Amino acid sequence: MIKVDIAQELQKRILVLDGAMGTMIQQHPLEEAEFRSSRFQAHPVPLKGNNDLLSLTQPEIIKSIHRAYFEVGADIVETNTFSSTSIGMADYQMETLAYELNYQSARLAKEVAQEFADKPRFVAGSIGPTNRTASMSPDVNDPGFRAVTFDELVGAYEEQVEGLIDGGVDLLLVETIFDTLNAKAALFAIDKVKTAKQASTPIMVSGTITDASGRTLSGQTVEAFRISLSHIPVLSIGFNCALGADQLLPYVKRLSQQSNCFVSAHPNAGLPNAFGEYDQTPEEMRDLIEDYLKQHAVNIIGGCCGTTPEHIRLIAEAAKNYSPRNPKALQYD
Numbered sequence: 579m580i581k582v583d584i585a586q587e588l589q590k591r592i593l594v595l596d597g598a599m600g601t602m603i604q605q606h607p608l609e610e611a612e613f614r615s616s617r618f619q620a621h622p623v624p625l626k627g628n629n630d631l632l633s634l635t636q637p638e639i640i641k642s643i644h645r646a647y648f649e650v651g652a653d654i655v656e657t658n659t660f661s662s663t664s665i666g667m668a669d670y671q672m673e674t675l676a677y678e679l680n681y682q683s684a685r686l687a688k689e690v691a692q693e694f695a696d697k698p699r700f701v702a703g704s705i706g707p708t709n710r711t712a713s714m715s716p717d718v719n720d721p722g723f724r725a726v727t728f729d730e731l732v733g734a735y736e737e738q739v740e741g742l743i744d745g746g747v748d749l750l751l752v753e754t755i756f757d758t759l760n761a762k763a764a765l766f767a768i769d770k771v772k773t774a775k776q777a778s779t780p781i782m783v784s785g786t787i788t789d790a791s792g793r794t795l796s797g798q799t800v801e802a803f804r805i806s807l808s809h810i811p812v813l814s815i816g817f818n819c820a821l822g823a824d825q826l827l828p829y830v831k832r833l834s835q836q837s838n839c840f841v842s843a844h845p846n847a848g849l850p851n852a853f854g855e856y857d858q859t860p861e862e863m864r865d866l867i868e869d870y871l872k873q874h875a876v877n878i879i880g881g882c883c884g885t886t887p888e889h890i891r892l893i894a895e896a897a898k899n900y901s902p903r904n905p906k907a908l909q910y911d
Contacts, residue, residue, distance in 0.1 A: 582698040584749060584780060585813060587653075588840050588877050592897040595702070595844050595880025596647035596655040597890045601856075603629050606639055621671070628670050630662045633683040640683070644690040646887040648699060651894030654878070655691070655699075656751060657683040657742065660706035663734040665726065669709075676734070677741040684745025702751040702782065703742030705735065705764055712759040713796050728763050735767035743777055754819045754882075755785040756795035758806050765810050780813035782878070784842060786820045787829050800832045816842030819882045822849050822858060823866035831875050838905055840877035843870060847884030856884025864892035871900035 587593060606612075613625040615635035625631060633640050644655045660666075662680050664673040684703060691699040710716075710726035717723050742750060750768055755761040761783060768781060785803050788795045794803060804815060815837055817830055823845040830843045848858030863885070870876050879897060881889050 584698075584700055585840075587698055588813075588902065590902070592871065592876065592900060592902045593653040593700075593878045594651055594890060594894045594897055595842065595878055596644075596652040597844075597881035597885030597887065598847075598883050599643060599656065599658055599660070600629055601884055601886060602643045602646070603632065603639070608632075608636070608639075612636060623671050625670055628661075628667075628672070630658055630660065630666075630679055630683070631670070631672070631675075633658045633679060633686055634675070637682070637686055641686050641690050644687050645693070647890055648690060648694050650887045650891035652880070652890050653698065653700060654702050654749075654880070655687055656702045656704040656753075657687050657745075657747065659683045659704045659738065659742065660754075661709075662741075663706075663708055663738050665708045665710060665731070665734045666706065676737045680738050680741025681745040684742050684747045688746045700748040701746070702749045703739070703745075703747035705738060705742075705750060705752045707754050707756055707760050708734065710760075711757040711796070712763060713757050728759065731760060731763035732767045732770075735764045736771055739764075739768050739771040740775075743771060743775060743779055747779065749780040749782060749813060751782040751784065753782075753784040755783065755803075756788060758785075758794065758796060758798055758803060761785075761807065765807070769810075781810070782814045782816070782842060783807060783810075783812050784816045784818045784844070787817055787826065788820050790825070792829060800829050801836065804833060804836055812839055814840035814842045814878055816844070816876070816878065818842075818844040819846060822846050823863055823870070825849070827866075827869055827875070830870065831873065834875045834903060840905060841875065841903055842878035842880075843876050844878075844880035844882045844885075846882045847889060850884075858884065860886070860889040860892045863889050864896055867893050868896050871896060874901065874903045877902045877905075
């Protein structure tokens with residue numbers, strides 16, 4: 579694997595992020611026994627659906643998914659850790675596995691990245707929003723209630739970040755941000771861990787515009803989202819999930835026009851159908867992504883829900899033909 583500074587690489591070309599992990603896992607006929615493997619046969623609650631656990635119980639499947647994305651031209655793959663915090667694992671009574679899940683997931687992705695020597699390959703530690711919100715109540719009858727505190731989120735994220743950095747990730751991706759206070763907890767935890775470890779791991783942040791209102795779930799516009807995180811030095815800022823490429827483009831363009839750092843986007847393969855499935859073909863998505871490329875709106879492009887290696891292959895082929903967005907002033911650390 580070629581060692582290179584990702585910021586330098588981003589100044590030269592558009593980098594391609596991988597596609598969906600969950601979509602690819604669903605293509606494997608995994609039942610409860612496969613999720614448990616021998617290690618968790620006696621675990622007291624059902625484990626089917628805990629995709630992050632597969633990094634421990636079915637590591638070859640996870641490695642094969644990373645490999646499939648690298649083989650079609652992805653420059654960056656994300657670790658299988660979207661829900662790997664003690665908070666996210668609480669539903670499965672697996673809170674104590676948080677560090678191990680992140681460490682092993684990072685190791686798996688790095689092992690696959692090292693198989694490729696044709697160009698620089700990077701591993702991004704995926705840090706999801708958890709299933710709790712710091713600034714909103716889950717109970718409409720009690721708007722002042724919070725299911726989690728800021729300090730609890732920071733503690734959970736610290737454990738996750740420690741595992742990812744110890745496992746060797748090249749960058750950290752705080753993604754699918756629907757509540758910016760959650761993201762601030764993650765970024766505060768990252769800063770604490772990086773300081774303690776004297777690490778310089780770059781940070782990507784990616785929010786989620788939930789609907790046609792153009793706002794995050796906690797009510798922020800594109801501009802508010804960017805400004806509220808502008809005090810934190812990041813490699814890139816962007817949007818992912820919830821919307822397809824055509825619906826997401828206007829918000830990415832606004833972010834691109836206002837941001838001094840690199841900009842990323844990884845939209846879904848269109849909007850889900852009545853069965854929750856994604857029907858947008860690789861060719862259709864490629865054509866929509868070309869609008870991002872023609873307008874020099876992004877530095878990093880990839881896919882979220884519903885995307886597969888074939889989607890990423892066509893996106894990577896298209897990205898080769900365009901120059902990257904030129905930030906006004908680079909503010910990464």
